[in-house]
Amino acid sequence: MVSEKIENPRFLCQSEAKVKKSQRALSRKKIGSKNREKAKLILAKKHEKIANQRKDFLHKLSRRIVDENQVIVVETLTSKDMMKNHKVAKSIGDVSWYEFVRQLEYKSNFYGRTLIKADPWYASTQICSTCGVKGEKKAMDVREWTCACGAQHDRDINASINLLMLAN
Numbered sequence: 661m662v663s664e665k666i667e668n669p670r671f672l673c674q675s676e677a678k679v680k681k682s683q684r685a686l687s688r689k690k691i692g693s694k695n696r697e698k699a700k701l702i703l704a705k706k707h708e709k710i711a712n713q714r715k716d717f718l719h720k721l722s723r724r725i726v727d728e729n730q731v732i733v734v735e736t737l738t739s740k741d742m743m744k745n746h747k748v749a750k751s752i753g754d755v756s757w758y759e760f761v762r763q764l765e766y767k768s769n770f771y772g773r774t775l776i777k778a779d780p781w782y783a784s785t786q787i788c789s790t791c792g793v794k795g796e797k798k799a800m801d802v803r804e805w806t807c808a809c810g811a812q813h814d815r816d817i818n819a820s821i822n823l824l825m826l827a828n
């Protein structure tokens with residue numbers, strides 16, 4: 661099985677840094693001043709740019725996934741769970757998971773693919789994809805772990821293998 665991990669694109673992090681910079685610049689301008697109006701406009705433009713970049717990235721990625729696969733399994737995350745952890749919340753926000761699933765859904769429909777949504781309670785991260793034993797809950801910052809059976813796992817790849825099993 662070939663696994664591919666897709667990271668958040670760098671340009672989103674860069675654009676995000678620019679948004680923060682513009683936010684700081686705005687907060688330093690005097691209320692009611694012309695400069696403040698200018699800074700507001702600059703910030704709005706940066707926000708618009710990052711939103712477009714994100715949308716474009718999600719469209720290209722969802723299109724590629726739908727092109728390359730007949731069956732697609734997605735994890736459905738409860739946003740409440742994810743937002744508990746600031747770091748994860750940020751990365752979920754970055755790739756806008758819900759929007760991504762929405763795109764996969766309508767593109768799968770259009771191109772006759774099967775999209776399976778995993779139950780939010782399916783323990784994709786806890787199950788060892790090698791021996792099938794359900795281990796303990798793993799904290800969000802555990803990126804790699806070793807099962808009692810000796811199998812070494814990358815958290816996300818192990819979870820994605822488990823999700824893929826739902827397709828069979």
Ligand SMILES: [Zn+2]
Binds near residue numbers: 790
């Ligand atoms: Zn195992």
